Amino acid sequence: MEDHYKITSFCSIRDQTVYKDGEEYYTNTEAATVKDFAKGVYKHLALNYAKFYKMDDLCKLSFLASEVLSQGIEFPEDTALVLANHASSLDTDRKYQESITNREEYYPSPALFVYTLPNIVIGELSIRYQLKSEGVFFVSESFDADFILQYASILLETQKASQVICGWVDLDSHKYDVFLALISKTGNREANAAELNTIYSKL
Amino acid sequence: MKSVYAIADTIVSPLGFSTAANVAALRKNQTGITKVVDTSIHEHPFFGALIEKTALNAARKGIIEGDQYTKLEQMLLLAIAQLNREQAALDIQKCGVIISTTKGNIDTLRGTATEKSYLTSIAHTIQDFFKLPTLPVIISNACISGGLAIAVAKRMMQAGRYEDMIVVGGDLLSEFTLSGFFSFQAVSDAPCKPFCKHRTGISLGEAAAALWLSSRESLVSENTAVRITGEASINDANHISGPSRTGEGLYRSITNALQEAGVTPDQIDYISSHGTATPYNDEMEAIAFNRIGLQNVPVNSLKGYYGHTLGASALLETILAKQCLLNNEVYASLGFEELGVTPPIAILKENKEIPVQRVLKTASGFGGCNVALILEKGLA
Incomplete structure (x- = not known):
């Protein structure tokens, strides 16, 4: 693996800043919410992808x-x-739970419920780039x-994949860490x- | 490539607390689905397969004592503990452990915030209970989690990372998931009827299961060996909450799994399908099976016995597929009356004793994910 494969590019989103290959790419410390921040990045990237607005944070x-990662690739x-x-x-689970906790104000929505699974991220990226490919979502204490990389190398x-997009995509009550x-x-x-680990940790 | 054997297993479900008890119930075509009146789960009565707390308490007595564990944790710990007690050759400290769950202790989300809502809390509970040297890995990949966990374990073993692994999976029948499927208008108003013309949706269930996988051939003999010979998990890249109309991801998953196993569709003796009994899922599966030429292979869904047990389902159903291989028998697809999918498939209407040498197990889920596993009897 080490002899043949390379880290081609990487992207991190932390503290209201997007980094591309380790360099600051976009920042907006004014954004009050994750949603607002995400909208700012979307506009900066000049994207036109209607499904974006339906997604959870x-x-x-x-x-x-992934859009930053895919530039030129x-x-x-x-x-x-x-x-x-x-x-x-959990971030969306809590929102969905709110919609069903009170039986007097009971409004469960399929559009929200579908996002109560972490692998929906894989589904969204697969649709965006038409990846009919292997995918798996692991849950662990921290980025390992x-x-x-061992799993990616397998x-x-x-030959179950020719390339791998791997990373850590965590969101927990406004705190996020995306790599x-x-x-x-x-x-x-x-x-x-x-x-x-170096490129994940150093920012 | 090293062979990966399914050595031993256990099932904790409404139909019993061992694999043998579950097989006995399936032979009698008993279902765990009942009319449930429990307002803590749903305001109105509904059909689902619940594990009775009193039965679970009796089963765990002397094995998992105390009140510190959630119901799901009790189920998962019991599954592993039974495997550990029954299998003298199993050294759990040397095993890699993968946990498969979609929602974990999701019932703890109602009320004050607790660490138990995090899936990793389950990994810590299992690690502490069995004094494991490392924290188990969790896979949360919607309804294919249990099957994908087996595929991932196989890959890790073939790469030499472990000689032995345990895949343990479980999910609850919760207010959270039931309300969500109701919001999709995907819950059946009677016990679910996979592939039937009169199907109207799923029944939910709860279960846990544990499977011990090993690459050590010394643990098996020609008559007891069941190998995982092929697997693949390919995304539809089509829709996040609906299956592909052409069954593309499932088609590719099965094709790749068959190729890896080195077998042709006519060498498959039985298909244990996903068969949730939603109109779209079952239709999609029938399309995919037909595209591959599997339309004449006996097929069933076990959802009529267990309901949809989410992160446990594909694991539970793979364990039962192994029993079908060893016993040369297959079970009726419970709830089925009249074919209700457009392309014809060979639904099992009754239990049958047939030679079973190779089984295809499939599952599909939200996020467009699919998984296919090939199980084969005998030594490599």
């Missing part, structure tokens, strides 16, 4: 990171998605570069756990 942030159809986080879909070495990296055969950074 976790999907929006993940989608935006075409993802082949067999690009796998290997994502993880800590809070699963070693585990994620997919690549067994996506593309692992493929091109690029300057070696695809090893130490390197992946």
Whole structure:
């Protein structure tokens, strides 16, 4: 793996700032909510993708990171998605729970319920880039570069995928930490756990 | 490539607290689905498959004592503990452990905030109880979680990361998920009827299951060996809450799994399908099976026995598929009366004793995800 595969590009979104390959790409410290911040990034990227507005905040942030990651890159159809986080879909789960807690004000909505699964992020990205590919959503305490990269390498070495988008997409009550990296055969950074951990941690 | 064997397993469900008890119930075509009157879950009566707390308490007595565990944790701990007690050759401290769940302790979300709402709390509970050296990995991938967890475990074992792994999965029948499926108008007003003309939606259920996988051939013999020989999980890339109309992701998952197993569709003896009994899911599956040429292979859905147990379902159904292989028998697709999917498929209307050498297990879920597993009897 280390000999053949590279970290082609990466994107992080933290503290109201988007970083592309480690460089600040967009910042908006004025945004009051995750939703507002995400809308600002969307406008900055000059995107035209109606599905964006239907997404929950976790999907929006993940989608935006993937858009930055994809600049100048075409993802082949067999690009796998290997994502993880800590809070699963709890941010949306809490909102959905609010809609059913009071039987007098009971308004469960299918449009919200569908986002009470973390792998909907994988579904949204698969639709956006037409990835008919392997995907898995792990939940763990923190970003485990070693585990994620080991799993990504299995997919690549067994030819279940030709590239892997891997990362950490966490949102928990306004606190978010989004990091996506593309692992493929091109690029300057070696695809090893130490390197992946460095680029995840240093911002 | 190393072979991965399904060594031993246990099921905690409304139909019993061991795999043997569940097989006995299936042979009698008993269902765990009943009319439930429980206003803590839903304001009105509904059809679902609940594990009775008194029965669970009796089953865990002397094994999992105390009140500190949630119902789901009791179910998961009991599943692993039974496996551990029954299998002398199992050294759980040396196993990789993968937990499959969609919503975990979602019932704790009502009321004051608690750490139990985080899925990782379940991993900590299991780690602490069995004194595991590392925290188990969690897979939360909608309704395919249990099958995907088996596929991921197989891949990790074949890559040499572990010789032995335990996949444990579980989900509750909760107010949260039931209300959500009601909001989709996807809940049946009678016990669910997979692939039937009169199907109107799902019944939910709750269950836990544990499966011990090993690459050690010394643990099995020609007559007891069941291998996971192929698997794949391909996304539809079509819609987040509806299946692809062409069954594309499932079609590709099955195609890739067959290829990896090195078998052709005519070598499959039985399909344990997802069969949720929603109009769209069952139709999609029938389309995918037809596209591959599996339309004449005996097929059933076990949702009529268990309801949809979410993160447990594909794991539970794979464990039962293993029993079908070992016993050369298949069970009636409970609830089925008259074919209600456009392309014809060979639904099992009664229990049958047939030679079963290879099984295809499939599942599909929200987010456009699909998984296919091939199980084969005998040593490699």
